[in-house]
Amino acid sequence: MGFYIVTMAHPDGPAWSRYLAEHVEYLLDLIQQGRLKASGPLKGTSLRSGFLILIADSKSEVEAMVENDPFSREKLIVSLSIQEWDPLFGVFASLSSKDLPPDLEIFSSKLGYS
Numbered sequence: 001m002g003f004y005i006v007t008m009a010h011p012d013g014p015a016w017s018r019y020l021a022e023h024v025e026y027l028l029d030l031i032q033q034g035r036l037k038a039s040g041p042l043k044g045t046s047l048r049s050g051f052l053i054l055i056a057d058s059k060s061e062v063e064a065m066v067e068n069d070p071f072s073r074e075k076l077i078v079s080l081s082i083q084e085w086d087p088l089f090g091v092f093a094s095l096s097s098k099d100l101p102p103d104l105e106i107f108s109s110k111l112g113y114s
Helices: 012-030 059-067 102-107
Strands: 001-010 038-043 048-056 079-085
Touching: 001 059, 012 038, 012 048, 048 059, 059 079
Parallel strands: none
Antiparallel strands: 001 048, 001 079, 038 048
16 A cells, blocks of 8 residues: 555636535545545645545556546546655654665664664
8 A cells, every 4th residue: 555645626616616515525435445544725726726645556546536536527627646655754654665765764763663
């Protein structure tokens, strides 16, 4: 299992509002499945944009989750980015790979990775 950061932008307007509740219900289902760890809107962007932290076995699995989102089905995603992420520090660190880059290995014991 890996972490993936998904950033998506949506056009403003009545279609976005029409499918917002269904989108949120979909996200709540992903939380129940243990797939979505965090999500929310990005502030100060020119379009309605959101950020999701998902857990999946592969990028293709994340792509399938995005495709099943009502916003995707209704063609309301105008920009999409999916990046694999390794949360070495902070609240998700216990779920990270704990595979520190060589330059950070000096922090291994401080992070509890030794």
